[in-house]
Every structure is written in structure tokens, then in C-alpha cells.
Amino acid sequence: MPWITRGLRNGIVTTRYPRRRDGYGEGFRGAVVVKGYLSDQASGISSVPIADRSEPGSLQAEHRLARQLELLCPTNAIRADSDVVRVDRGSCILCGRCVAERGDIFAFDPSIEVAALSRSLLFVPELTDLEHEREHLREQLGKKVYSLRRSIYVRHIDLGSDGAEEWEIAALNNPVYDIARLGIFFTASPRHADILLATGVGASNMVDPALRTFEAMAEPKIVIALGTDAISAGIFQRSDPAANGIASILPIDLWVPGSPPSPLSIRSAIFLAVDLLPKAKVKEKERR
């Protein structure tokens, strides 16, 4: 009995996201972006020229700088050539070294909507000519999940995570995020599951259990690679036996970078997967 009144204390603590923006999410270190280096604010994030070519000896300087930038990153997430610096969010573990060292080029972005529909869409600034691919993938996924819109069952599987992703997934059940009110539930049985949330570096000993879990799921089924570890193994790229994420084990529909991704990121990823994210929101995200 005392618990009932206790349950009513503190009023509603649940976030209004996605209907409204979440203040906490806005202040969060969600992803790394490449800043406009020529301070052209109007164009936002675009390909950043890294040296002025008119100066003598600029080509060598460009190459040197490009190499320096690449070496900043412990997980090789920075790809620089003479024209463009890109960050591969799929390899970025948000250690912040590039932001600390080259704050003029890199910055943290409070974005929580970091999920992408393909591996190549995880690069910022975006690789060129992906507009068509994104539309195509979105359409395909939309068709696939058409029947799943109202009540979605999620099964989690750990393929060698560090344990933090599990905390963030479990946090979705707390009253702040409370995904059950949105018709998303966790299920123990893969037979009931529509979405497989896969975390971890892709440990070799988990290959068989992962495949059996995936096969036990009924169609249509979606696999979400959750966290940088799951996408590219992150800092464990150099481990022995070699791990390179779960893409070589399971067919992945959605990629969610982050080390670990925050509960808000995970939730927006599930929304994206089942086509629930309001269209305006997606447009806004795509503009970024």
C-alpha cells in the first residue's frame, strides 16, 4: 500500500521525446562532427578544405596535416585526404582526442539521432551520391516493417560487449524513457521478436548462438547493430582473435554508433527501424 502513493510522488518524469525535443539529449555528447573550417556557417557541415592551395609547398603540408589528423584517432575513424576530412562514426568511440587536439576541425555534436541505414551512411560529412541509396533503403525498410507498426517486440543479444550497452538498453525500461508506453517491449523468446538488438564486438564464440537466435525469429525481422563495438569492434579491432563487429555474422538493417549509444539514441534507432520517427524529424536529420 505505501508503494502506491510512493509511485505517484514526483509526478511525471517521462521524457516527451520524440514529440518534443529532450533537453538532456541536446546536451549530450552524441557524435563527432567535422566543423566548417572556413567558418562558412551558412553551409553548415560540408567538405572541409584543409589548406590553402595557393601557398607554395601547400601540397606537402596538406598531406602532412592529413596524416596527422588520421593518426589522432586510436580507432582509425578519421579519413583525411587532400580535399576532405571525414569521420567514420562506425569506428568512432567518442574518446574526444580529436576534439581536444584539433578543436578547429572536430567538434562534439549533441545529436541523438545517429542511427543510419547503411554502413556508408555513417561517414560525416557524408560521402557523395548517397541520397538515392538512403531513399532506397528507407523505402525497402518501410515495406519490410509495414506490418510491425503498432507493437514491437525486441530481443537483445550480446556478442561480446563491455556491459555498458546492456545498461543503456535496460535503461529504456525506466520511467524516464519508458518505451512500453510506445508499444515497444522486450521479449525473452526470439520467436516473438521483431527486432534483434545486437551488441558487442562479434566474439567468435557467440557466432553459433547468434545465428540460432536469428534463425529462430519470424519474418519480418530487423537486426540493429548497437554501438561502435558492434559496427566495427571499435578499439578491439586489434584484438586476437580478430573481431570486426557483427556485420560478418548477421545481416544488419540499422547501424547505431556510440560507445555506448545513449538510451535516447537507442530509442530513436528503434523508431527509425519501424518507421515511427515523424517524417519531419527525419528530414531535419537528413539535412544535417
Added chain:
Amino acid sequence: MSDDRLTISTVSLANFKQRVLLAASNGRFAAMTAYRNDDQMFYIEVVVSSRSEINLIRASLELNQKNYPSLSPQIPAAIWYEREIHDTYGLIADGHPELSPLVSRPTECFKLGRLDKNDADIRGSKVMGNVRGEGVFSIPYGPVRSGVFESIEYRVYSFGEDIPLVEIRPYYKRRGVASCFEKMTVEDGVILAERVEGTLSVAHATAYCQGLEQLSSTRPPKIAELGRVILAELERIANHLDTMVRHTEAAGQAIAYARLSFSKERIMRLRSLLSGSRFSRGIVVPGGLNAPLALSPMAIITAITDIENIMLSDIEALMTTPSFLDRLRNTGKITVAEAAKTGAIGPIARASGSYEDIRGTRPYGGYRYLGFNLAPPMYQGDALARALVRIEEIRQSLHLIRQAADEIAEINPASLNPESWRCNLEIKDGLVVSSVESPQGELLYHLEVSNKKLKRVWVRCASFHNMALFPTAFKGDILTDFAFIEASFGLCIAGVAG
């Protein structure tokens, strides 16, 4: 100056066991590992820690020799370590109850010739003896488990309700942390350390950095050490709350679950406000903190007080709810003698009569500036005692955070200069064993730096050490108690699997 006094003694293999037993009689067997040196010889190392110092005892095996005397008959805590050494290097502990696969897949062990053909079926341990008889069946829990859990397989043997035996197979999610460290630069090492056990990032980063700092005889600025205390204690609160949340979930206490997970979320948010990361990653670096704490000492105290009021009142209500307490009382009992015999550490040990908490016995870092009083242990050793120990530790942590915030405020209230939170650290060669009290117990980092590169890093997670105790906890407990016993251990599987 060095935090932990480390004594390294190299002995011959013939004297090895005797030497370890002598050291262990005055201290606590903490860890054991093997490695292969550049000269292709195998070495066995044992860490025995006592109140004042850490002893490292090392013996070398002859070339091509694979056998060494097992410590397990006298020191049961060594059972898992010797199995791990067997899995990793194929070294054989003579006299070990059974060297069955632990961190490698049985099929792999068979391929490497470390397992007999007869044993090569998927079988784990039978250290406690095989359970056979009419009506005995085994239930595999995992590796894909019901709920959001890390991958591990518990094989529960039962003949109805009672559980005479639980086998543990943690090898599924093995990532090869040790091999990964060897390919890291000294600076990158801390990033990997934070991800050995993702829920204990601060403890791991601190242990790693402290090791490097000890090697170069440098102390980070006081303000940074106090900052680390705040981050570490928030991590402890989050971890202890997580075990409470899992208890309430298992007991079906829906409101308590919602309330406590709300408090946990607030702690996580406070952590992210302080450091930009919900797991406080990227802030603890060799030489101090790479950025000042983002909140002022006063703001930290205000935030803590705000969270504390709701959190402790909910916990108090929960600990007076009879239907909840009934599930914990006498569940998963570990006697004082058992805990002492296996050298248990952390809250599990402190619920079974141990005073072991290195924040108090061998204070390190910022704890040297703070008045930390060891709480008297509990003696019941059941899940309830473990929960009570954790609740007391949450209170202590809150107190420590306040103290540390006060100290920071006294040093320089307006100190926002990032330089004052970090000192320059010159990397020096050498071998060091660094220890911190992680929420799960004593965490050891065994670091060897040579030519300013990481030559060998061996991490002994508290979870690995305590997991060996897990089967012991099942005494007359039934299947429905399993979730409570597991939650009350509060182990991080990533640390067990390595």
C-alpha cells in the same frame, strides 16, 4: 612515491608452492597468471596482497616444461586461475581437481590438444563433482538469456527444485583483452581499460593511470585525485543501484523498480553532466583528469542531495517491505569460512565477515585526503546481507563525494583552469601492480612497460575472482532463487570472460 609497496620475488619452481603458501598465510591470494617471455620460457606469477603491501611471486618453467604444482588443493581461490592458464597457455597444474575449459571453447581446447577426446563434448567444469542420478536434469541458462543480460551460460543441475550444482561457462563473449592491450600505445591503453568492463570505466581507467603514475613516481594534482574519487563513487552508486534494480525486477516489485531505476538514471545523468559521458569515459587520463569537472563543488553537492533524498527514502521503504525481504533472506548464503577460504573480495566478502576494502586498508589517490571509515561487515552472507552492505556503501559514497567536493572547494573555488587538473607524466619503464577498489571489489592492473611501450598488461577483474564463488552460494536454494543470487553477486561478465 609509490602507492602500493610491491615486492617481487623470483623463486625456483621447486620452492614456488611453498613460497606462495607462506605468503598467503599472511595475506590474501589475489591473482595468478602465466606469460611467455621473449626467451620463450613460461613464467607463473602469483599476487598475494596484504594490508601493507603487494607480493608478486614468480617462477619460471624450464624450456618445454608444461607442468607446475597446483595451488588449488591448499588455495581454492586458485582453481579458476589455473584453469584459465591451462586454456590460454596449455600449462598443466599437477594436482588440480579438473582443468576443464573456462575461458576457451571446449572444442578449441580439444583442437589444441588440451582436452581428452572423452571430455571433448561440450562440457564445463565438474570441480564440485559430477551430479548423477535418477531424475537429474540440466537446464542451460544462456548464453542468450531471458532479458537484457550479458552472454554467459549457467548450466543448472536439478532434480526438481533444489540445485545441487551450477556450472559456469563464461567463454562466449571473450574478446581477448590482454592481447589487445599489447598492441596499444601507452596513451591509448586507458581507452581500452575503460572498455574492459564498461560499467566500471572509472575504476579501470584509474587503476591503469595509477599504475603509470607509480612507475614514474608522480602524483597527480590533489584536485584531480579528488575529482577521480567523485567519479569513482558515483560509479559505485550506479553499480550498487543496478543490483538493487535487478533485485526488484526479479521480485516483481514494479513500483520499486521504477523508482530505483529513476534514481539510477539520475545518477547516470549527473555523471554525464560532470564528464560528458554517461559512463565517465575519456576524463581519467594518466597524470590526472583531462578536463575539470564540469560542475562546481557546490553544484555537485546540491545535485547529490537532491538525488539522495528520493533514493534513500525508496531504499528504506524497500528494505521494510516483507514480501521483498523474504526473497533475499537466507538466499544464496556464503559462510564466513567459505568467503575466507576462497579469498572473496568486494561487497560479497563484506557481507560474509571480511573487512577487505582497499580504500580503507591501503588508501590510494584521493582517499588519502578523506576520512574513510571501514563499515563493519555483515556476517550472515546471504543476498540480504549483500544488499545491506551495498546500501551502506551507497551512503558512504555519498559522504565521500561531499567530502571530496568540500576539499576541492577549499583548494581553489574558482579553479577552472584545465592545467591545474593534470600534471605532465613522463612514461617510465618497469613493472607495477596497481590496485583500486572497484564497486565489485579489488581490481588489479599488472602493467609492464618496456621501451615506453606496453609490454604486458594483465587485468584481474573483481568479477573473475568472485565468480568462482558463485556455485558455492547454492545451498538449498531453488530455481526461483537463481535470479536473486545472480543479482546479489552483481558481476560484470565482460570482466569474467576477458
